Structures are given as structure tokens and as C-alpha cells.
Amino acid sequence: MRHATHIADLGVEGLEAVLSQALAWKRGPHPKHLVEKILGLVFFNPSLRTRSSFEAVMLRGGGHAVVLEVGGGVWKLEDREGAVMDSDRSEHLKEAVPVLGRFLDGLAVRTFAANVDDDADNADPVISGFRKYSSVPVISMESAREHPCQGLADILTARETFGSTKQLPVTLAWAPHIKPLPKAVPNSFLLSAAAAGCEVRVAHPKGFDLHPSVLAEAERYASESGGSVSITHDLDAALSDSRVVYAKAWGPATRLGLGPENVKAHPEWLTSRAHMEKASKDAIFMHCLPVRRNVEVSDEVLDHASCRVVDEAENRFHVQRALVDWVLNGK
Amino acid sequence: MRHATHIADLGVEGLEAVLSQALAWKRGPHPKHLVEKILGLVFFNPSLRTRSSFEAVMLRGGGHAVVLEVGGGVWKLEDREGAVMDSDRSEHLKEAVPVLGRFLDGLAVRTFAANVDDDADNADPVISGFRKYSSVPVISMESAREHPCQGLADILTARETFGSTKQLPVTLAWAPHIKPLPKAVPNSFLLSAAAAGCEVRVAHPKGFDLHPSVLAEAERYASESGGSVSITHDLDAALSDSRVVYAKAWGPATRLGLGPENVKAHPEWLTSRAHMEKASKDAIFMHCLPVRRNVEVSDEVLDHASCRVVDEAENRFHVQRALVDWVLNGK
Amino acid sequence: MRHATHIADLGVEGLEAVLSQALAWKRGPHPKHLVEKILGLVFFNPSLRTRSSFEAVMLRGGGHAVVLEVGGGVWKLEDREGAVMDSDRSEHLKEAVPVLGRFLDGLAVRTFAANVDDDADNADPVISGFRKYSSVPVISMESAREHPCQGLADILTARETFGSTKQLPVTLAWAPHIKPLPKAVPNSFLLSAAAAGCEVRVAHPKGFDLHPSVLAEAERYASESGGSVSITHDLDAALSDSRVVYAKAWGPATRLGLGPENVKAHPEWLTSRAHMEKASKDAIFMHCLPVRRNVEVSDEVLDHASCRVVDEAENRFHVQRALVDWVLNGK
Numbered sequence: 001m002r003h004a005t006h007i008a009d010l011g012v013e014g015l016e017a018v019l020s021q022a023l024a025w026k027r028g029p030h031p032k033h034l035v036e037k038i039l040g041l042v043f044f045n046p047s048l049r050t051r052s053s054f055e056a057v058m059l060r061g062g063g064h065a066v067v068l069e070v071g072g073g074v075w076k077l078e079d080r081e082g083a084v085m086d087s088d089r090s091e092h093l094k095e096a097v098p099v100l101g102r103f104l105d106g107l108a109v110r111t112f113a114a115n116v117d118d119d120a121d122n123a124d125p126v127i128s129g130f131r132k133y134s135s136v137p138v139i140s141m142e143s144a145r146e147h148p149c150q151g152l153a154d155i156l157t158a159r160e161t162f163g164s165t166k167q168l169p170v171t172l173a174w175a176p177h178i179k180p181l182p183k184a185v186p187n188s189f190l191l192s193a194a195a196a197g198c199e200v201r202v203a204h205p206k207g208f209d210l211h212p213s214v215l216a217e218a219e220r221y222a223s224e225s226g227g228s229v230s231i232t233h234d235l236d237a238a239l240s241d242s243r244v245v246y247a248k249a250w251g252p253a254t255r256l257g258l259g260p261e262n263v264k265a266h267p268e269w270l271t272s273r274a275h276m277e278k279a280s281k282d283a284i285f286m287h288c289l290p291v292r293r294n295v296e297v298s299d300e301v302l303d304h305a306s307c308r309v310v311d312e313a314e315n316r317f318h319v320q321r322a323l324v325d326w327v328l329n330g331k
Numbered sequence: 332m333r334h335a336t337h338i339a340d341l342g343v344e345g346l347e348a349v350l351s352q353a354l355a356w357k358r359g360p361h362p363k364h365l366v367e368k369i370l371g372l373v374f375f376n377p378s379l380r381t382r383s384s385f386e387a388v389m390l391r392g393g394g395h396a397v398v399l400e401v402g403g404g405v406w407k408l409e410d411r412e413g414a415v416m417d418s419d420r421s422e423h424l425k426e427a428v429p430v431l432g433r434f435l436d437g438l439a440v441r442t443f444a445a446n447v448d449d450d451a452d453n454a455d456p457v458i459s460g461f462r463k464y465s466s467v468p469v470i471s472m473e474s475a476r477e478h479p480c481q482g483l484a485d486i487l488t489a490r491e492t493f494g495s496t497k498q499l500p501v502t503l504a505w506a507p508h509i510k511p512l513p514k515a516v517p518n519s520f521l522l523s524a525a526a527a528g529c530e531v532r533v534a535h536p537k538g539f540d541l542h543p544s545v546l547a548e549a550e551r552y553a554s555e556s557g558g559s560v561s562i563t564h565d566l567d568a569a570l571s572d573s574r575v576v577y578a579k580a581w582g583p584a585t586r587l588g589l590g591p592e593n594v595k596a597h598p599e600w601l602t603s604r605a606h607m608e609k610a611s612k613d614a615i616f617m618h619c620l621p622v623r624r625n626v627e628v629s630d631e632v633l634d635h636a637s638c639r640v641v642d643e644a645e646n647r648f649h650v651q652r653a654l655v656d657w658v659l660n661g662k
Numbered sequence: 663m664r665h666a667t668h669i670a671d672l673g674v675e676g677l678e679a680v681l682s683q684a685l686a687w688k689r690g691p692h693p694k695h696l697v698e699k700i701l702g703l704v705f706f707n708p709s710l711r712t713r714s715s716f717e718a719v720m721l722r723g724g725g726h727a728v729v730l731e732v733g734g735g736v737w738k739l740e741d742r743e744g745a746v747m748d749s750d751r752s753e754h755l756k757e758a759v760p761v762l763g764r765f766l767d768g769l770a771v772r773t774f775a776a777n778v779d780d781d782a783d784n785a786d787p788v789i790s791g792f793r794k795y796s797s798v799p800v801i802s803m804e805s806a807r808e809h810p811c812q813g814l815a816d817i818l819t820a821r822e823t824f825g826s827t828k829q830l831p832v833t834l835a836w837a838p839h840i841k842p843l844p845k846a847v848p849n850s851f852l853l854s855a856a857a858a859g860c861e862v863r864v865a866h867p868k869g870f871d872l873h874p875s876v877l878a879e880a881e882r883y884a885s886e887s888g889g890s891v892s893i894t895h896d897l898d899a900a901l902s903d904s905r906v907v908y909a910k911a912w913g914p915a916t917r918l919g920l921g922p923e924n925v926k927a928h929p930e931w932l933t934s935r936a937h938m939e940k941a942s943k944d945a946i947f948m949h950c951l952p953v954r955r956n957v958e959v960s961d962e963v964l965d966h967a968s969c970r971v972v973d974e975a976e977n978r979f980h981v982q983r984a985l986v987d988w989v990l991n992g993k
Contacts, residue, residue, distance in 0.1 A: 038721055040714060048399065048422065049430055052371060055397045056434040059369055066717045067398075067729075068710065084956040086840050091710065091952030094964070095971060099711055099951065102976035103718040178417050289430065290422030294415040302425070309426060314433035379730065379753065380761055383702060386728045387765040390700055398729075509748050620761065621753030625746040633756070640757060645764035 002327045005109075005127050005140040007148050007191040008217065012224050014326070015195050019156055021322035022315070033325050034061030040104040041141065044070045044077075044111040044126065049289060050141045050149075053317045054108055057324055066104060079129040093126075097133035106137045106328055113144035113182035118253055121145060121182070122211045137327045145214070147184040150288050151192030152319035157312045158198075158244050161284055166197040166226060170244035171279070173235060174204035175296040176269055180251025185288045187214045189246055194229055195221035202231045203238035205266045209253040235269065239278040246286045247271040249296050271297045276306065284308045333658045336440075336458050336471040338479050338522040339548065343555050345657070346526050350487055352653035353646070364656050365392030371435040372472065375401045375408075375442040375457065380620060381472045381480070384648045385439055388655055397435060410460040424457075428464035437468045437659055444475035444513035449584055452476060452513070453542045468658045476545070478515040480654060481619050482523030484646035488639055489529075489575050491646075492615055497528040497557060501575035502610070504566060505535035506627040507601055511582025516619045518545045520577055525560055526552035533562045534569035536597045540584040566600065570609040577617045578602040580627050602628045607637065615639045664989045667771075667789050667802040669810050669853040670879065674886050676988070677857050681818055683984035684977070695987050696723030702766040703803065706732045706739075706773040706788065711951060712803045712811070715979045716770055719986055728766060741791040755788075759795035768799045768990055775806035775844035780915055783807060783844070784873045799989045807876070809846040812950050813854030814981035819974045820860075820906050823946055827858040828888060832906035833941070835897060836866035837933060837958040838926055842913025847950045849876045851908055856891055857883035864893045865900035867928045871915040897931065901940040908948045909933040909959050933959045938968065946970045 003009055010018060039058050041051060051067065058065040070077055077096055078089040085092065100107055109130050113121040127143035140148055158165050170193050172186055186202075187210060193200045200218070202210065209231075218229045232238050239245065276283060285297075285307045293299055301307060334340055341349060370389050372382060382398065389396040401408055408427055409420040416423065431438055440461050444452040458474035471479055489496050501524050503517055517533075518541060524531045531549070533541065540562075549560045563569050570576065607614060616638045622628055632638060665671055672680060701720050703713060713729065720727040732739055739758055740751035747754065762769055771792050775783040789805035802810055820827050832855050834848055848864075849872060855862045862880070864872065871893075880891045894900050901907065938947060947959075947969045955961055963969060 036722075038718060048427060049434075052397050052399060052431060052434050056369060059395050059397075060367075064721045066714050066721075068714060078955075082956075082961060085954035086957055090954060092955055094955075095951050095953060095975075096710060098972045099975040100714060102972065103711075103714050103979055289426050291426060292416040292421060293409075293423055293425075294413075295417055299413060310429045310433065313426075313430040317434055379758060380765075383728055383730060383762060383765050387700060390726050390728075391698075620757050622757060623747035623752060624740075624754055624756075625744075626748055630744060641760045641764065644757075644761040648765055 001137055002330050003131050003138045004148065004323055004327045005131060005138055005143060006146050007151060007188065007195060010148070012195045012221060015152070015192065018152060018319060018322045018326050019159070021325065022152070022156055022318040025321055026318045030321065032062035033329060034058055034063030037063035037105045037328055039063065039065050039324065040100050040107045041065050041067045042070060042107055042109045043068065047110055047141065049313050049316055050110060053320055054141065056317055057321045061321065061324070079126050093129040093133050097130055098135060101135040104136065106139060107134055108139040108141045109143065110141035111143050113184065115180060115182055115251055118211050122213055139324065139327055142184050144182065145184060145187060146191070147188045147288070148192070149316055149320050149323060150185055151188030152323065153312055153315035154189050154246065154286060155192050155196045156315045156319055157286060157308055161308065162243060165193070167199050168244070169199045169201065169242045170246060171201045171203060171238045171242040172246045172248065173238065173271060173275070174208055174269055175247045175249040175271060176264055176266055177249035177292065177296060178264070181249045183210060183250045186210060186248045186250050189248070190214065190218050190229070191221060194218040194227050195225055197225040197227040199227060200229045201238040201242065202229070203235045204233065205269065206233055207252050208250065235275070236278055239275060242279040243283050244286055245271065245276060245279050245283055247297050248288065270295070271301050273298065273300050273304070276301060276304070286312050289313055332468055333661050334462050334469045335479065335654055335658045336462060336469055336474060337477050338482060338519065338526060341479070343526045343552060346483070346523065349483060349650060349653045349657050350490070352656065353483070353487055353649040356652055357649045361652065363393035364660060365389055365394030368394035368436045368659055370394065370396050370655065371431050371438045372396050372398045373401060373438055373440045374399065378441055378472065380644050380647055381441060384651055385472065387648055388652045392652065392655070410457050424460040424464055428461055429466060432466040435467065437470060438465055439470040439472045440474065441472035442474050444515065446511060446513055446582055449542050453544055470655065470658055473515050475513065476515060476518060477522070478519045479523070480647055480651050481516055482519030483650035483654065484643055485520050485577065485617060486523050486527045487646045487650055488617060488643040492639070493574060496524070498530050499575070500530045500532065500573045501577060502532045502534060502569045502573040503577045503579065504569065504602060504606070505539055505600055506578045506580040507595055507597055508580035508623065508627060509595070512580045514541060514581045517541060517579045517581050520579070521545065521549045521560070522552060525549040525558050526556055528556040528558040530558060531560045532569040532573065533560070534566045535564065536600065537564055538583050539581065566606070567609055570606060573610040574614050575617055576602065576607060576610050576614055578628050579619065601626070602632050604629065604631050604635070607632060607635070617643050620644055663799055664992050665793050665800045666810065666985055666989045667793060667800055667805060668808050669813060669850065669857060672810070674857045674883060677814065677854065680814060680981060680984045680988050681821070683987065684814070684818055684980040687983055688980045692983065694724035695991060696720055696725030699725035699767045699990055701725065701727050701986065702762050702769045703727050703729045704732060704769055704771045705730065709772055709803065711975050711978055712772060715982055716803065718979055719983045723983065723986070741787050755791040755795055759792055760797055763797040766798065768801060768986070769796055770801040770803045771805065772803035773805050775846065777842060777844055777913055780873055784875055801986065801989055804846050806844065807846060807849060808853070809850045810854070811978055811982050811985060812847055813850030814985065815974055815977035816851050816908065816948060817854050817858045818977045818981055819948060819970055823970070824905060827855070827860050829859065829861050830906070831861045831863065831904045832908060833863045833865060833900045833904040834908045834910065835900065835933060835937070836870055836931055837909045837911040838928055838931055839911035839954065839958060840926070843911045845872060845912045848872060848910045848912050851910070852876065852880050852891070853883060856880040856889050857887055859887040859889040861889060862891045863900040863904065864891070865897045866895065867931065868895055869914050870912065897937070898940055901937060904941040905945050906948055907933065907938060907941050907945055910950065911958050932957070933963050935960065935962050935966070938963060938966070948974050951975055
């Protein structure tokens with residue numbers, strides 16, 4: 001049985017297989033490959049693209065999705081072993097997850113980082129609990145550590161534009177926000193781009209480091225794929241000659257000494273046309289969405305012809321179709 | 332590409348086409364005309380009839396609906412151009428709408444009036460934003476200015492009862508409520524009835540005028556269809572010989588000088604059997620639902636044989652089936 | 663037209679028919695028996711198992727479910743006759759229920775006990791209103807008085823384990839909780855087990871009596887099925903030689919003189935391995951879920967091989983498939 005909750009579940013080989021399948025089905029007719037399959041979509045957090053694209057994947061493949069909103073229409077869930085369950089979490093994953101597996105053919109889960117302790121988020125407690133207790137495949141719709149479907153869609157978008165991602169210079173540029181955001185998306189872009197052979201440049205202000213375990217994993221993928229990873233606080237240097245500018249807000253590496261106010265303390269990192277003009281002339285702009293216009297990125301960047309955010313979002317559908325197939329129909 | 336967000340999208344001719352199709356499919360077998368179609372149902376506000384009837388339309392036609400609740404399971408959406416997005420609205424229609432169009436075949440939208448400024452509501456900012464940014468057809472499930480599916484269902488109900496609506500005397504009677512309600516439903520009944528050739532009488536207390544642009548549009552439809560429109564503060568005169576009594580609460584024309592307390596200041600407008608007895612002997616009672624019993628309308632009116640509110644609600648299904656076909660399968 | 667909101671709708675004969683069908687379809691291939699059927703799932707309260715299992719029943723049978731969350735995405739509903747509707751309940755069952763029946767083929771309803779007055783809950787006002795006003799079959803997904811699908815799943819689980827439930831000693835053991843819970847589940851286990859011919863032992867502390875009308879109804883079923891019902895405050899005696907230990911928290915018989923603090927006043931009723939060891943050596947442990955670990959039941963009981971809670975939950979799917987068939991396709 002396969003799970004797909006982290007890029008490590010795919011590895012370089014699996015990532016290439018899913019991307020090839022996604023592109024083939026995007027360009028040609030695709031089969032009704034999900035007939036009689038029901039995928040549970042378990043949301044601990046809100047969603048627009050993820051929910052509608054996963055439902056579309058299941059329906060267009062001939063299957064169905066069942067949506068469960070934890071803490072909304074569904075009981076809150078406990079994940080801690082040995083807990084005396086006297087809080088507002090009225091059901092344990094130990095019961096909820098195996099039960100869902102008796103009704104459904106797979107479980108896709110969205111559960112954001114608690115965003116209090118980077119080490120705890122990096123250990124990914126909720127989606128790890130789903131993997132541990134599930135009798136059916138588990139797919140990530142974004143968890144504390146990663147958002148692999150987003151990373152796959154990002155790489156597909158870059159490949160459609162430039163033909164190949166081998167040694168492609170791409171810049172992951174930190175962006176300001178009104179609050180500290182989770183690191184799942186920057187982690188996943190970094191991991192996916194490294195696994196796809198890109199020359200990845202991560203640029204952020206001091207204090208906003210990604211987790212060492214993610215950086216080490218990205219290095220491993222880069223050495224396997226022929227790519228590279230570099231980290232810098234110099235945004236201009238990171239943008240120079242880059243073909244992809246990927247803006248993303250995320251919170252500080254630790255809350256100690258870095259309050260939320262520091263998230264707004266770097267307005268010069270708001271991506272503007274001046275930033276784009278430092279990159280390659282054919283550079284495209286990418287962002288996972290939702291994006292706060294004129295907080296993270298200026299209107300003129302988002303409304304420019306080089307902006308690919310809608311195509312990138314469409315590719316969520318295409319990579320998820322291939323990923324669900326890889327998980328539910330794979331060996 | 333067709334949209335159906337306002338009666339003006341149909342015009343007199345389109346309205347007749349949709350009503351004819353609705354009646355034909357209600358009376359006979361209807362085809363699986365929506366196979367492979369997925370309609371997104373985007374709710375900014377709650378719904379019972381609308382949600383269940385649109386889902387039923389898609390499923391019985393062989394297609395599917397995907398439900399998205401904005402501000403519930405889905406991010407809140409910004410519609411203002413050039414906004415610095417530092418509020419609780421974390422995504423702009425400029426991104427959200429085109430993205431949904433990549434996954435889905437059409438977008439049905441419910442977004443109530445802000446009910447603060449009649450001119451602003453009449454301009455219908457949210458659904459206009461959907462039309463502007465969407466690459467797929469947009470259907471109204473009620474917006475700030477109109478609720479065209481309700482208007483169509485109302486006319487179908489009157490036609491089923493009386494055979495024709497040409498010169499049919501119908502009365503739109505303002506009703507009290509616990510709070511000021513939007514004007515989309517009275518606007519749509521007025522516009523639809525005028526386009527269907529009715530002799531429309533609108534009766535309301537002073538200060539509750541409908542928007543001048545709606546009245547002017549209704550006049551244009553009446554002159555084309557052979558109907559007429561009149562406005563009065565004299566409910567008894569408006570009821571005299573009327574064949575349809577349509578009760579509906581709505582708020583004042585402007586908040587200036589007319590607080591919410593004034594909404595309850597006209598208890599004599601609560602529709603009772605005494606009102607019905609002033610109308611034609613064969614008059615039917617209609618209301619869009621939900622209705623607050625004994626606040627807007629008395630139990631004895633709603634429980635009387637002349638009450639058609641459930642048939643009227645059923646007709647939402649029939650007209651929506653025809654309207655979705657007109658939009659998704661039309662030329 | 664059949665409803666299935668209470669065990670009394672089935673009686674001993676109907677219960678046997680549904681259980682036989684459920685077991686036959688669980689063991690062999692099952693037909694697409696729900697093609698073209700749409701079941702509305704109306705939730706006044708949250709759900710995990712019930713929602714996902716009912717959706718799975720409809721989809722795997724070739725039909726569909728439409729989910730409506732009252733007070734969430736759907737208007738709050740009034741059930742009182744003659745109410746002046748000036749509260750936050752903006753629609754009456756008198757309109758909402760017949761309207762839903764025009765769009766959908768059946769209505770499944772979840773509505774918890776108000777838990778203030780046992781007599782009021784025993785009269786089951788909301789689901790009774792659905793039955794009264796519906797033109798299509800009504801199915802309970804748990805109401806104030808009963809949760810018949812749970813009761814049926816419980817009996818199926820016992821029969822799968824022991825072959826027969828005739829004279830099978832089963833113990834319904836009250837359990838502590840952080841708050842007073844409704845009595846629908848203990849009522850349904852008692853009624854179902856009595857109708858299935860079990861020797862039912864109900865054990866609870868003083869002051870937690872089930873409603874006299876439920877006890878009388880269980881006695882009637884037991885006399886018809888060859889079973890028996892006994893009530894005791896002596897848990898050890900009730901466990902002796904029992905084959906099924908069914909733990910369940912519920913609130914006091916009346917709020918007078920028994921505050922919520924009394925719910926926690928009996929920690930010795932938390933089901934532990936010491937309790938299980940007083941029962942028969944082959945005894946199984948059952949619970950309807952969600953269960954609060956180490957508040958109602960200890961980890962060691964729930965993680966022991968004799969625990970059947972996941973199988974029991976799976977059986978919700980199987981009995982509901984047969985029950986929906988009995989209701990929608992029955993004579």
C-alpha cells in the first residue's frame with residue numbers, strides 16, 4: 001500500500017513518474033481510472049483550490065469524494081498517545097482513522113502546522129497519525145511539514161514553460177505577510193525543485209531559516225538529480241538570471257525573540273516589478289495562492305503577462321490526478 | 332459564453348425559452364443533459380432550497396455539483412480593485428475565480444446584499460466580479476440585486492395555476508420582519524412578472540421604495556411583453572381583484588432616517604386571511620421562503636389551500652434545470 | 663411509504679429482515695440498488711461515521727447523498743406549532759421538510775436530544791416533525807430518543823462473533839464522561855438487543871435511569887423474541903458471564919438535584935481490564951464511538967484484542983445499506 005504525504009514517498013523516481021503521467025493526461029484524453037473509488041477529503045483547515053480540485057479529480061476520473069470538516073461538521077480529533085481525553089477533542093485518531101478506512105478507499109488530509117515549534121511541525125504529528133492508523137492510502141492536501149501536491153504542480157508549470165528543469169535557476173523568495181505562515185509550501189517547492197534537478201536559490205531575511213532536516217533532504221535530492229541548493233539573505237543575488245521567481249511568506253524559524261511584528265519588518269521583500277526585472281528576461285512569476293495583493297506581491301507583478309499563478313493552480317488538478325492514480329492504482 | 336446572473340441576461344425572449352423548457356421537462360421525461368458537467372456552488376451565505384435543488388439538478392441531469400462555502404470551509408474573498416489585502420479577506424476574486432474555472436464547468440454564486448447602501452447593492456459588486464474574472468459561465472443563486480431563479484420559479488407557478496400570465500393582476504406586498512432584508516427577491520419577482528406580461532402592482536409603506544433602476548428596467552420589460560407596473564402605498568387597492576398575492580419583507584430604501592425598528596413599525600402589513608379575502612376569489616398566495624410565520628404571514632394564510640409556497644419551491648428545481656441547460660449547453 | 667426513525671418502525675420482524683440483508687450483502691456482492699436515488703442528509707449536529715458511512719452507502723449503491731448542515735450552511739429550523747417566529751430559527755419544518763421532499767427521494771436526519779427534560783426528549787419533537795411533514799421516507803441518523811442504525815450495527819457485530827444472539831448475555835454498562843450525554847445510544851442498544859432475543863443487563867449508578875417508556879418497549883420486544891431485560895446498580899453482577907460488554911456514557915434521568923458534576927462522580931465505572939475480566943472469557947468489548955479514552959474506557963480495553971469498536975463501526979455501513987433499501991425500495 002502506498003501513501004503520498006511527503007516528497008520522500010515519491011523520491012526522485014516517483015516524482016518523475018507522476019509528472020510524466022500528469023503531462024500525458026493533460027495533453028491527451030484521460031481514462032476513467034477512478035471508477036468505484038471514494039476518496040475521503042478530511043479538512044482540519046479551510047481550502048478553495050484543494051477542495052475543488054480534488055473533488056474534480058475524483059469526479060472526472062469516474063469516482064467520488066466525501067468531504068469531512070474536522071471541528072466543523074465533524075468531531076475534533078486527538079492525536080496524542082495515552083491522553084486522558086477530557087479536552088474539546090472528543091475522538092482519537094486511533095478510532096477515527098481505521099473507521100474511515102472501512103468506508104472509503106483512501107484518505108486525503110489537510111492539517112496545517114501549529115506554527116509554535118518548528119521541530120514539532122517538522123515531525124508532522126497529525127498526518128503521521130493518519131499513516132500509522134490507516135488501513136487505506138493517505139494523501140497529503142498540506143500538512144505541517146509539506147504540501148507535496150503544490151510542489152508537483154510548481155515543477156509541472158516550470159517544465160511546461162521551459163521544457164526542462166535540469167539546472168534551471170529558480171528563486172524561492174520570502175515575502176512579508178500580516179502573520180507568520182506555515183512552512184509547508186516553501187519546504188515543498190524546495191524539495192520538489194531539488195528533486196527535479198533545478199539550481200534552487202532560497203532567499204530570506206535573517207531569522208527565517210527553513211528546518212535543517214528539510215535543507216538536508218533537499219541536498220540529497222539535488223545530488224541525485226544533478227541540481228543544487230543554495231541559501232542566501234541577498235535577494236538581488238538570488239534573483240540574478242533566475243528563470244522562476246517563486247514568492248512565499250513564511251514565519252520565523254523560532255518564536256523566541258521574533259514576534260509576529262517582525263513578519264512585517266521587511267517591506268523591501270514585497271515582490272515588485274523591480275524584483276522581476278533583476279531576474280532573467282523570460283522569468284515567470286509563481287505563487288501557490290491565496291496571495292495577499294500589495295502585502296506579499298504587488299498588483300503589477302500579479303497582473304503582468306509573466307505571472308503564471310492561475311496555470312500553476314490548474315496544474316494542481318493535473319498532478320493530483322496522476323498522484324491519486326499512483327496511490328490508489330499503483331503497485 | 333452565456334452568464335445567467337440577472338433577468339437582463341435572458342430578456343423577455345430568453346425568459347420564455349427557459350420557462351417553456353422547464354414546463355416541458357416537468358411534464359415529461361427529461362434527458363441526461365449534464366453528463367460530465369461539474370457546477371461549482373459558491374456560497375457566501377446560507378441556503379436550504381438553493382443548495383439542495385441545484386445539487387439535485389446536476390445529479391438528476393447526470394452531472395455533479397461541488398459545494399464551496401466562502402468564509403466557512405473556504406477563504407474569505409476580496410473584490411475591491413487595488414486593495415492592500417491586510418484584512419480577513421485572504422484571497423482576491425482575481426485569482427480565485429479564474430482558478431475555479433480551470434477545474435469546473437460553471438460557477439453558481441450566492442452572495443447577499445451588504446444592505447448598507449442601495450446604490451452599491453444595485454451595482455452588484457461580488458457577482459459582477461465573478462462575471463468579469465470567470466472563464467466559465469456564471470449563474471446567480473441570489474446576489475445583491477437579483478435572484479433570477481426565484482423569479483422564474485414564481486412565474487412558472489402562476490402559469491401552471493392560471494394557464495397564462497398575460498395581463499394577470501399580481502400583487503407584490505411588502506411584509507414586516509425582525510430585520511431589514513435584501514431586495515433581490517422583490518426585484519426579481521417584479522422584473523420577471525413584468526417580462527412575463529403581468530399587470531404588476533407593488534405595494535409597500537412609505538420609505539421602502541425599490542431602486543429606480545429596477546423600476547425602470549421593469550417598465551421596459553412590461554412595454555415589450557404587454558404588461559404593466561404600478562407602485563402604491565395602498566395595500567387594499569393593490570389587492571383588489573388580484574390573482575397572485577406575493578408577500579415579501581425587505582428593508583428601507585435608505586438607512587438615513589429609517590432604522591431597523593421601522594421594519595416592525597407596520598404590523599398591519601402582516602399578510603392575513605383578511606388580506607387574501609380582498610383579492611380575487613381564486614387568488615393564490617406565494618412567498619419565496621424561508622418565511623417567518625406570524626411575523627411576515629399568518630399561519631392561517633400559509634396553511635390554507637390557496638397557499639402555493641411548496642409548489643413554488645419545487646419549481647426552483649424545474650426552472651434551474653432549464654436555466655443550467657440554457658447556460659451550459661446553449662449557443 | 664416507510665419511515666425508519668425508531669426501532670418500533672421495524673419491530674422484531676423488520677429488524678431480522680434488515681440484519682439478514684445486511685449480512686448477505688456484507689458476505690457477497692451487492693447490487694446497485696440505489697441508482698437514481700438521492701438521499702438528503704440533514705445534520706443538526708456533527709458527525710464523522712454517520713456522514714461518511716451514509717454517503718458511502720448511497721455512492722456504492724449507485725445513488726447520491728446531498729449534505730445539509732442546519733445552522734451551518736443551512737437556516738436554523740423551528741418545530742413548534744403556532745410559533746411567532748421572531749427567534750434565530752428562520753424557517754419552519756412545515757415548509758422546509760415538504761420542500762426537501764420535492765427535490766430528494768428520502769431524508770436522513772441527525773438531531774440530538776436537548777437533554778434538559780427526559781419526557782420532552784422521549785417525545786422526539788424534531789424527527790417527529792420530519793415524519794409529520796415529509797412526503798418522502800425519513801431515516802434517523804440519531805434523534806433525541808433513538809439511534810436505530812447504531813443498535814442494528816451493534817447486534818450485527820454480536821451475531822458475527824457468536825453466531826446467534828438468542829439468550830446471549832449482554833451488559834450495557836454506564837460510563838463516566840465530562841458532560842451529560844443523550845440517551846439515544848443506550849436506548850437503541852437496549853431496544854435492539856431485546857428485539858434480537860438477548861439477555862440484556864443494564865447497569866448504571868443511581869439516578870441514571872433510562873426512560874420508563876423505553877424500558878417498557880424493551881420488555882415487549884423481549885417477550886416476543888424470547889429475550890429478557892434486567893436493570894441493576896451492581897456492575898459486577900451485571901458483568902458476570904456476560905459475552906458483550908457495551909460501555910456508554912449518558913446523563914442523569916433528570917437535572918433536578920443531579921448536576922453535571924455527578925457525571926464524573928463515579929470513576930469506578932470507567933471500563934478497565936478489571937471489568938472485562940469479570941465477564942465471560944470470550945467477551946467482546948463494544949462502544950458506539952466517539953469514545954473518550956481514559957475518561958469512559960481505558961486504553962488497555964480499547965487496544966485489547968477483544969475490542970470490536972472498529973468492526974462495529976464498519977457494520978454501520980452494512981446495516982444502513984440494508985435499512986436504506988428497506989425504506990426506499992421496500993413495499
